[in-house]
Amino acid sequence: MLKLTAAEIKAIKALGTKKFRDSEGLFVIEGEKLVSEALASGFKIERILRREEIGEQQMARISALDSPSPVLAVVRKAEPGPAVAGKGLFLALDSVRDPGNLGTIMRIADWFGIDGIFASPDTVDQYNPKVVQASMGAVFRKTVTYCDLPHLCESFRAAGLPVYGTFLDGSDIYAADLKPEGLIVMGSESFGIGEAVAQHVDARIKIPTYAKGHGAESLNVAVATAVTVAEFKRRNG
Numbered sequence: 001m002l003k004l005t006a007a008e009i010k011a012i013k014a015l016g017t018k019k020f021r022d023s024e025g026l027f028v029i030e031g032e033k034l035v036s037e038a039l040a041s042g043f044k045i046e047r048i049l050r051r052e053e054i055g056e057q058q059m060a061r062i063s064a065l066d067s068p069s070p071v072l073a074v075v076r077k078a079e080p081g082p083a084v085a086g087k088g089l090f091l092a093l094d095s096v097r098d099p100g101n102l103g104t105i106m107r108i109a110d111w112f113g114i115d116g117i118f119a120s121p122d123t124v125d126q127y128n129p130k131v132v133q134a135s136m137g138a139v140f141r142k143t144v145t146y147c148d149l150p151h152l153c154e155s156f157r158a159a160g161l162p163v164y165g166t167f168l169d170g171s172d173i174y175a176a177d178l179k180p181e182g183l184i185v186m187g188s189e190s191f192g193i194g195e196a197v198a199q200h201v202d203a204r205i206k207i208p209t210y211a212k213g214h215g216a217e218s219l220n221v222a223v224a225t226a227v228t229v230a231e232f233k234r235r236n237g
Contacts (some may be wrong), residue, residue, distance in 0.1 A: 002053045004062070012062045012074065018125045021030035027127035029139075031069040037137035044076035061237075064129045077127060081116065083147030085159040088115030089181055089232060092149055094197050096123045096221055098161070102144075103134020104139050104222035110138035112229045117144045118152055118183075120197075149185070153200035156183045165193050165201035166228060168218065173205045173231050180236035186225050 014020040015028045026046060027040055038045055051059045051070045059068045091114055096102055102124050109117055124131060126144040135142075151165045162182040185201060187193035193201070207219060207227050219227070 001055055001108045002049075004049075004054060004058050009058070009061055012072075015074070016064050016129055018128070021077070021125065021127050025130065026074055027077055028064065028072060029075055029128060029132055030063060030065055030072045030129075031133075033071045034132065034137060035071050036171055037140050038073055038075055041140035043078065043140055045075060046074040048073045065133075078143045079173045081143060081145045083118060083145050083152055083155075084155040085152075085161055085183070086115065087181060088121060089229075089236075090114065090116045090118065090156075090183045091225070091229070092152060092185045092197075093117065093119040093123050093144075093184055094149055094193050095120050096186070098189055098221075099124050099128045099130035100134045101189065101220065102126065102128075103131040103136075103139075105225050106131070106135040106138040106142045106144070108222065108226045108229060109142045111136075112233050114142070114229060118141055118149065119144050119146050120149050121146050140211070150200050153183065153185070153197065157202065163200060163202045165198060165204055166197075166224060167192065167204045170204035170206035172208050174208070175230065176203065176205050177231055178205075178232050178235050180232075184228060186221055186228070186231065189221050200225070 012028060015024065015026055021027050029035060035048065049072045062072060091109055093105065096119065106117065126139060132139050156163050162179050162184060163185065165185040166187065185193055185197060207224060
C-alpha cells in the first residue's frame with residue numbers, strides 16, 4: 001500500500017485554500033465522475049490517488065468531503081483567457097460569492113452553450129472545492145476569466161455588442177429585444193449588480209413574477225441565470 005508522507009498530505013490539504021491554489025497553480029477534484037471528466041479534458045493531471053492504493057485512513061485525511069470518495073486527483077489549473085469582447089453570447093458575474101451558485105452557473109453555461117464566463121475579482125474562486133463539485137465536470141469546459149467588469153462591458157459596447165443586466169426594475173425579458181450575441185450580467189446573491197457595473201449596462205431586463213400578492217423577493221442567482229439564458233437561446237437558438 002502506498003504511504004503518503006506528512007508533507008504530501010499537507011500539500012494536498014493546502015489546496016483547499018485559494019492562497020495555495022494560486023501559488024501552486026493546482027486544484028483538487030474528487031469522485032469517479034470528475035476524475036473521468038478530467039482525463040477526457042485537456043487539463044494536465046499531476047497525480048491520481050485511489051482509496052485501494054492508499055487506504056481508507058489516508059484518503060480521509062486528504063479529502064475535503066464528509067464522506068471521502070474512492071478517488072482524488074490533483075490537477076493543473078487552466079490559463080485564464082483574455083478579458084475582451086468576442087463573438088457569441090457571454091455571461092458576466094458581479095460579486096457572486098456562493099460556491100454552489102458559481103458551480104451551478106458553470107454547469108448551466110455548459111448546458112446552454114454559452115461562449116464564455118467572466119467574473120469580478122471578488123467572485124468566488126472557480127477552483128474552490130465546492131464550486132468544482134457543483135459544476136459536475138463543467139469546470140473542465142467553462143473556465144471563468146476574472147477581470148474588471150466595467151472595462152469588460154465597455155469593450156463589448158465598443159465592439160457594437162449589447163450589454164444586458166438583470167434588475168428587479170428592468171423590462172420584462174419575455175417582451176425585450178434579445179440579440180443572439182452580447183454580454184449578460186448577473187448580480188450578487190444579496191445586492192444584485194453593483195452601481196459600478198450597472199452604469200455600463202445597455203438593457204435592463206428582469207424575470208417577471210407570477211405570484212399573487214406577497215411572494216418571493218427574488219430568485220436565486222443560479223436559477224435566474226438558467227431562466228435568462230434559456231430565453232436568450234429559445235429566442236435566438
